[in-house]
Amino acid sequence: MQWSTILKKEMLENWRNMKWIWVPLVIILLAIIDPISNYYLPQIIESVGGMPDGASIDLPEFAPADVVMMSLGQISSLGVLVIVLMSMGIIAGERKSGVSELILVKPVSYRNYVTAKWAALLLLVWGSLFLGMLASWYYTNILFGELSFVELLQIVFFYGLWLTLVVTLSVFYNTLCKTPGLVASLTIITIIVMSIITQVFGHILTWSPNNLSSHIHEMLITGSLSSDLVATGFVTIAITIILLVASIFAFKNKELAN
Structure with missing residues (x-):
């Protein structure tokens, strides 16, 4: 009951702050901008x-898998930035303003407080x-070719694991710092x-969470789930759980120190 009460409070606050409107709209815009513009x-x-006289431009023919990966690329950069900025004050802001102390004195367990948020x-x-990916899938099917709904669900699931790790990382730094800007940084x-470590040691860190996008692309090209994608998913979940426990x-x- 305590956990669900805090969750409902957070959901209501997100609605009052219009996050349930502008965050999906931003993600949808990022997801469809490349398919439509290309x-x-x-x-x-x-x-x-038009082009100047004598100039020409050869546009490649994009496969549906390539178009969807463009959408994921936009979400991986600007979308992740939006998520980090949106979540940077979820705990740090309340700690800085003293609201968390008022909530925890009720008493509310630290585990329920962190996990509900x-x-x-x-x-x-x-x-x-x-x-966002549903919108991208819709325009991809209309403009570039067919991509099955099952493939869409697989993309959302596996890429969602990466965004879950990003959110958990932000929550972890929220529990360490009281300054939202520092949390985001x-x-x-x-x-x-x-990302740098994964690129440098890519031959060793095949199951790094940063490789989820490339494994998803491979899944779309081959039409089957690779063992590397599944293993990377499990590694991402494991790191997320460790970070969440560490956050609590x-x-x-x-x-307690305060």
Whole structure:
């Protein structure tokens, strides 16, 4: 009951802050901008005066899998940034303002407090991801070719694991810092460092969470789930659980120390 009460509070607050409106809209826009712009690029060029005399542009023929990966690419950059900025004050802001102390004195368990906020964020992020990829899937099928709905669900599931890790990483830094800006900076820096390490040691870190997108692309090309994709999914879930447990202990220690 305590956990569900906090979850409902977070969901209501997200609705009052319009997050349930603008976050899905942003993700949808990011997901469809590449499919639409690439398909209509010749008409766009023609409408602004066309190419100079003697110049030509050869546009590749995109397969449905390539188009969907463009959408994931936009979400991986700007979408992740939106999620980090949206979540940077979920706990840090309340700790800084003293609201968390008022809630925890009730008493509310540290585990329920952290996990309920984490779950509310995940519902928003997963819902936005599904709507964004659904829009991308719709335009991909119309403009570039057929992509099955089952493949769409597989994309949402496996890529959702990566966004879950991003959210959990942000929650973890929320429990360590009271400054939302610092939380966002540390989260983004960690993601960048993870990406660099994965690129440098890619031959070893095949199951790194940063490789989820490439494994998803391979799944779409081959039409089957690879063992690397499944293993990477399990590794991502394991890291997420470790970070979530660490968040609870870090938050408890910080609050008790205060």
